Amino acid sequence: GQVNLCSNLRAIGIHRDGGFAEYLALPQKQAFVLPAGLNPLHGAFCEPLGCCLHGVDLAGIKPGSSVVVLGGGVIGLLTVQLARLAGATTIILSTRQASRRALAEDLGATVTIDPTAADVIDAIAGPVGLVPGGVDVVFECAGVRETVEQSMRLARAGGTVVIVGVTPQGVKAEFEPFDLLFRELKVLGSFLNPYTHRRAAELIASGTIEIDRLISRQVSLEEAPAVIANPPAPGEVKVLVVPRRG
Template sequence: MRAVRLEAIGSIALREVDKPAPGPEDVLVRIEACGVCGTDRHLFHGEFPSKPPVTLGHEFCGIVEAVGEAVANIAIGDRVTGDPNISCGRCSQCRAGRVNLCSNLRAIGIHRDGGFADYVVMPQNQAFLLPADLKPTHGAFCEPLACCLHGIDLAAIRPGASVVVLGGGVIGLLVVQLAKLAGAATIILSTRQASRRALAEELGATATIDPSAADPIEAVTGKAGLVPGGVDVVFECAGVRDTVEQSMRMAKAGGTVIIVGVVPQGMKVAVEPFDLLFRELKVVGSFLNPFTHGRAARLIASGAIEIDKLISRQVSLEEAPQVISNPAAPGEVKVLVVPGKG
C-alpha cells in the first residue's frame, strides 16, 4: 500500500509499504480522508517530538475492512473516526483521569503509523462510529474539533460572555463556532487574512480585527475598543509569539486565557508575572482531546458544526508530501488528503 513517510526531520516521501494486519484488539481501516494539521508541518521541521521513520496523519476517517478476534461493537463496513492519542491507563496521570498527560502517551501519526496512507491499524478503543451517510471529509474533522472542545471545556464559557479568538486557521474557526454554541454574546476573531475574517463572520463571529491594520489590543480593550477593559476569555489559536503575548493583555482582570495553538518547541515569549498576579489572570494550556473525541463525533454527525466552508482543497497521497513540507497557502484553512483521489 501507499504511505506518506516522515523518514527523518526535513525528509518526507510517498512510499510503498506492507499493508498492516490488525492484532486481536485492533481494527484495520481503509482511509477515506485525512486532514493536514499544522502539527504535521511542525513534525516535518523537527519542532514537535516524533519517532521517524513514521507514517504521518492523525486526523482521519475511514471504513473498517478487518477486525481482530477480540473486537466487539465494531464491524466490517462501519465508518469510523480515530482518536489518535493512546494512553497507557496505568500511570498516575491516567489514574487521575488526565489521559492527555499520560507518561507513556503514544499518538497515531506521530509515534506510530498514521492516516496519510491507504490503510491504518488502530486499537478498537480509539475508534468511534460515524453515520454511514456522513461525508467522509466531515469525519476527518473529528480530531481537531475534539481538541477545540477540550479548550472550550477549560474556558467554562458562560452565556453572555465575551470571547476573543486569536488566529483564523481551522482551530480558530472551530472555536468561533463552539463559543457561539456555548452562549458567548461577543466573539471577536483576529487574523491578518481578509478571507478568514469574512469566513469567521459567516460562522458566528460578531466582529473581526486585522492586526496588521490596527493595534489588536487597543482595538479590543481600549476606551473606544470592542470590549473596553478586556474580555472574559481569550483563545490563542495561532501558536505564534505575537498572539501568545497579546492574549494575556486582552483578557480582563480575573479573565481566562486558553493556549490552544501549538507553538514550536523551544519558542520563548515575554510574560510580565506582576500583571498575571495583579489582575489574577488564569492562563491554561489546552493539550489534546481527553474524553472529547466521542462528543466531537456526535457534534459532527449532528450537523451543528459547519465543515464544508473550512475545506480549502482535497489532494491525493501523491501530492501530500509537497503540501506538508511547505507553508499553508494564503487564506487556506484545511487541506484534506484523500487516498482515493485520482
C-alpha cells in the same frame, strides 16, 4: 483519568505511523464508529473539533460571555463556532487574511480584526476599544509568540486565557508575572482531545458545526508531501488528503 497527560502517551502520527495511508493499525480504544450517514470527509474533522471542544470545556464560557479568538485557521474557526454555541455574545476574531475574517463572521464572529491594520490590544481592550478592559475568555489558536503574548493582555481582570495553538517547542514568550498576579488571570493549556471525539462526531453529524466551508481542497496521497512542505495558499483553511483520489 487525564489520558492526554499520561507520561507514557504514544500519539499516532507522532510516535508511530499516522493516518496518511490507505490502511492503519491502531489500538481498538482509539477507534470510534462514526454516526451513520456522516460524510467521511466531515469525519476527518472530529480530531481538530475534539481539541477545540476540550479548550472550550476548560474555558467555562457562560451565556453572555465575551470571547477573543486569536488565529483564523481551522482551529480558530471551529472555536468561533463552539464559543457561539456555548453562549458567548461577543466573539472577536483576529487574523491577517481577509477571506478568513469574512468566513469567521459568517460562522458566528460578531466582529473581526486585521492585526496588520490596527494595534490588537488597543482595538479590543483599550479605553475606546471593542471591550474596554478586556474580555472574559481569550483563545490563542495561532501558535506563535506574538499571539501568545497578546492573549494575556486581552483578558479582563479575573479573565481566562486558553492556549490551544501549538507553538514550536523552544519558543519563548514574554509576560509580566505581576500582571498575572494583580489581575488574577487564569492561563490554561489545552492539550489534545480527551473524551471529546464522540461529542465532536455528533456535532458534525447533526450539522451544528459548519464543515464544508472549511475544506479548501482535496489532494491525493501522492500530492500530500508537497502540500505539507509548503505554507498554505492564501485563503486556504484545511486541505484534506484523500487516498485513491485522482
